[in-house]
Amino acid sequence: MGISILLADDHALIALGIKKILETMPDYEMVGHMQNGREVILYLEKENQVDVLVLDLNMPVMDGMQLLSYLNRNYPDLKKMVLSAHHTQSTMEICRNLGVNGFVGKDACFEAFQEAIEVIADGGEYFQPLSINKNIQNGHRNCLYQKLRVEYSLSDRETEIIQLILNQIETKQIAKNLNLSPLTVKTHRKNIFRKLKVHNVAGLLGLIKEHPGL
The missing domain is CATH 3.40.50.2300 (Response regulator)
Structure with missing residues (x-):
């Protein structure tokens, strides 16, 4: 075959x-x-x-x-x-x-x-x-992370972390990459999900899929 x-x-x-x-x-x-x-x-x-x-x-x-x-x-x-x-x-x-x-x-x-x-x-x-x-038509507006930042009033740090989350990077590795404590990263994750009104990564992916214009 x-x-x-x-x-x-x-x-x-x-x-x-x-x-x-x-x-x-x-x-x-x-x-x-x-x-x-x-x-x-x-x-x-x-x-x-x-x-x-x-x-x-x-x-x-x-x-x-x-x-x-x-x-x-x-x-x-x-x-x-x-x-x-x-x-x-x-x-x-x-x-x-x-x-x-x-x-x-x-x-x-x-x-x-x-x-x-x-x-x-x-x-x-x-x-x-x-x-x-x-x-x-879309130009640079197609940058996913920039659109998320503007649409949901994310900080630069939150935008950086959401990019790592979408790249399937675990909390401990995110903390190491950004020189932060795991607790700080968890707090950022909590705030990101609160702003986007989702509960987890699956919810985040669903949000993006439902709004392909992001």
Whole structure:
């Protein structure tokens, strides 16, 4: 068998389209189609071989963001490519922080999808650039952390810490990186979550996903 591709997307038409594309690529094979993140985990726990996981962000039961957080901790070497309609700079940045190797919008052409799969399977990264119009429209405002700082009145230190949190850095390591005590970092985390009106990192990721314009 060639390079194995596992798809996680709850839309049957998308799955059929991906399968048809892969049939035109002799060295690639779609080995499974999962409907949600929980099914992906069950598939991987059975020690099934997967070279590249292609996943959507919006799925029932366990969505893409939740799945990526789990995979980043438990399957860090698995190559992952997001295929999503939410093609924004902030969404791509969050996915990159969660260990994704590539990101392609669902409005991409077949050639872009094929190129992304090939690059990622070969160990590289492929993040589809935003269109020129989107870049002009958004400009530097697409900086996720700057937008969070302005939108929620975060301090420079809180903005720095939230960036480390989104990079999956633990409290002790954050404290070491910033030359702070763990207690001080915990206080900052508490204040950040209070300002953003979330309770944990999952809530923070959900906030960003619900507001892709951040």
